Amino acid sequence: MxxxxxxxxxxxxxxLLLPLVLTVLSFYELATVEPSAMVIGTPLVVTxxxxxxxxxxxxxxxxxxRMVREGVAALEAGRYAEAEALFRRATALYPEExxxxxxxxxxLYHQNKVxxxxxxxxxxxxxxxxxxxxxxxxxxxxxxxxxxDLAEDAWRLAVAGDATFADAYVKLxxxxxxxxxxxxxxxxxxxxxxxxxxxxxxYHRLGGAYALAGRAEEGVAALEQAVTLAPxxxxxxxxxxxxxxxxxxxxxxxxxxEAIVAQAPASEWAQKARERLDALP
Numbered sequence: 395m396x397x398x399x400x401x402x403x404x405x406x407x408x409x410l411l412l413p414l415v416l417t418v419l420s421f422y423e424l425a426t427v428e429p430s431a432m433v434i435g436t437p438l439v440v441t442x443x444x445x446x447x448x449x450x451x452x453x454x455x456x457x458x459x460r461m462v463r464e465g466v467a468a469l470e471a472g473r474y475a476e477a478e479a480l481f482r483r484a485t486a487l488y489p490e491e492x493x494x495x496x497x498x499x500x501x502l503y504h505q506n507k508v509x510x511x512x513x514x515x516x517x518x519x520x521x522x523x524x525x526x527x528x529x530x531x532x533x534x535x536x537x538x539x540x541x542x543d544l545a546e547d548a549w550r551l552a553v554a555g556d557a558t559f560a561d562a563y564v565k566l567x568x569x570x571x572x573x574x575x576x577x578x579x580x581x582x583x584x585x586x587x588x589x590x591x592x593x594x595x596x597y598h599r600l601g602g603a604y605a606l607a608g609r610a611e612e613g614v615a616a617l618e619q620a621v622t623l624a625p626x627x628x629x630x631x632x633x634x635x636x637x638x639x640x641x642x643x644x645x646x647x648x649x650x651x652e653a654i655v656a657q658a659p660a661s662e663w664a665q666k667a668r669e670r671l672d673a674l675p
Contacts, residue, residue, distance in 0.1 A: 458488070478501040484498075496525060508535050567603065584600070595624075598627070
């Protein structure tokens with residue numbers, strides 16, 4: 395009996411990227427907006443991605459099909475202990491299927507069973523060293539365990555498996571920024587774009603790194619692209635507004651702050667935007 399190929403089967407659960415809740419720049423409220431005062435990527439946000447989970451072929455074991463579908467549903471609903479039990483049964487039946495171990499790792503990680511999650515992700519990568527999602531999740535788990543060096547290795551493995559995996563590049567850049575290596579972060583993010591990776595978050599991080607490097611105009615362009623890709627992102631709009639202020643584009647800054655207030659009036663970002671608007675002439 396064969397499992398449906400995870401990379402080609404229709405109806406497979408797509409990777410779910412959990413939203414990152416921190417602004418890339420984490421600007422402080424300052425009387426003047428200076429890039430040197432910006433703090434990027436601290437703390438790192440550890441949100442593993444839920445990856446594609448295989449659906450076994452419909453014959454001859456429908457019970458396995460059912461447990462995988464139920465495991466996916468349990469993951470999505472936050473019933474992680476239930477998901478763990480289902481994926482443990484699935485991995486026992488299909489010990490050669492890498493994506494099942496990745497899904498098991500997700501269920502374990504969300505229960506703070508970090509060491510067990512790491513073991514599950516490693517098993518997934520033993521079975522399929524190119525499974526980029528498992529490598530990414532392994533990096534998240536290593537970082538949660540306090541091992542930034544191992545996290546970096548895992549995220550580099552992720553981009554080796556998938557050169558367009560934007561989130562893995564972002565994590566590598568955040569590690570560089572955490573070390574104070576702004577130019578290194580820029581190099582990583584520019585390489586990501588050259589490799590075909592793209593996401594609003596990637597451009598958001600790149601805009602912040604450019605700003606810290608004193609390349610404000612390039613920072614504006616990158617943040618504008620972030621807002622184009624994710625117009626609902628209040629954090630990207632807020633950071634773009636601050637950088638507009640830095641380069642003297644007051645009206646454009648006002649437009650970003652006003653957009654935040656209009657689209658999310660009850661949010662913390664709207665409160666910050668109102669404070670900025672009140673301080674402007």
